[in-house]
Amino acid sequence: MTIVKSIHIVAAVIRDERGRVLMVRKRGATVWQQPGGKRDADDADDLHTLARELHEELGCAMQREGARWLGRFSAPAANEPGHVVEAEVYEVAAEGPFEPRAEIEAVCWVDPAAPGELLIARLSREEILPRLA
């Protein structure tokens, strides 16, 4: 029997004035994914996790007000073979800067209707971006 382990995360959709979606690439990874991460024991709720992760990864200030839950989505994990990522995904507004920090090596803005040749993690490519296009 194959045991599939789950990684539970909270992930963000942040859009610019043109509707493009902010994506990040972790150090050493080849694929782009949504900013976000795993809950810490101290986190009060999903939005607390998200605000903490967004500040750590990008230096930005997330606004809790207006946050919109897009759903719970899952896909094979981008960086951990044999794992499935299960994500609570929220569309949120945040005030920049949006610059790579901590384990994030690069950031980019992607048109969800035309992601082009970018290598995008399956959760984003198959579940999140198509709902935003």
Ligand SMILES: Nc1nc2c([nH]c(=O)n2[C@@H]2O[C@H](COP(=O)(O)OP(=O)(O)OP(=O)(O)O)[C@@H](O)[C@H]2O)c(=O)[nH]1
């Ligand atoms: N944050 C995030 N993780 C994703 C996405 N898609 C996806 O497959 N994952 C997988 O879920 C894992 C979550 O790890 P993470 O590194 O973002 O979480 P974290 O910041 O809390 O990590 P750490 O506490 O291990 O440092 C990623 O390594 C990746 O394999 C996504 O869109 N966003």
